[in-house]
Amino acid sequence: MIRRRRGGLVCALAALLLIAAACDSAGTGTTTVSTADAYVAAIRWYVDSVPVTPPTVTTDSVDDGPTLVYIAPADGNPIDASAQASVVSALADMSDSIEVRFADVRDDAIDLETENEPVKEGGALLLVGKVAEGTPPVEVSIEVYHDIEHDESFQMRIVRSGSDGYTVTAVTQLEQS
Secondary structure, three states: OHHHHHHHHHHHHHHHHHHHHHHHHHHHOOOOEOHHHHHHHHHHHHHHHOOOOOOOOOHHHOOOOOEEEEEEEOOOOOOOHHHHHHHHHHOHHHOOOEEEEEOOOHHHHEOOOOOOOOEHHHOEEEEEOOOOOEOOOEEEEEEEEEEOOEEEEEEEEEEEEOOOEEEEEEEEEOOOO
């Protein structure tokens, strides 16, 4: 009889621990920074930190539409379709001010036939380094490219902000080679 009580008590405690863990994870969300989370944080940082009009585009040639931002992986590996969908969904609140397009490789976003090789349609290209998915903070490198003469590289730290978001902190501009 005592063994049954102990067994029942152990099962009840195990069930309570599982329920508590499920409630905790549902309340706080994931604590892992995914590739999509890093891309969203980098795009928001770019929009908030860098002049909206690229240096190679005159204000006369830019319409009043959303800022065009291309995202491409720095290593040339394609961006997963589910990550792309997550990025677009997470940035839906900014659809009036920013249009995100994904490029498989750097050259897909660049007008190679024009002098100084600017980003197509007066946009900006964010070349994002490999994201080591894991618990925050996560370090990510990013290159902001407008044309051959306006190209900057940064190292940034992505940390959790709020219950379901991530933000960029500790941005360091890297030396140009």
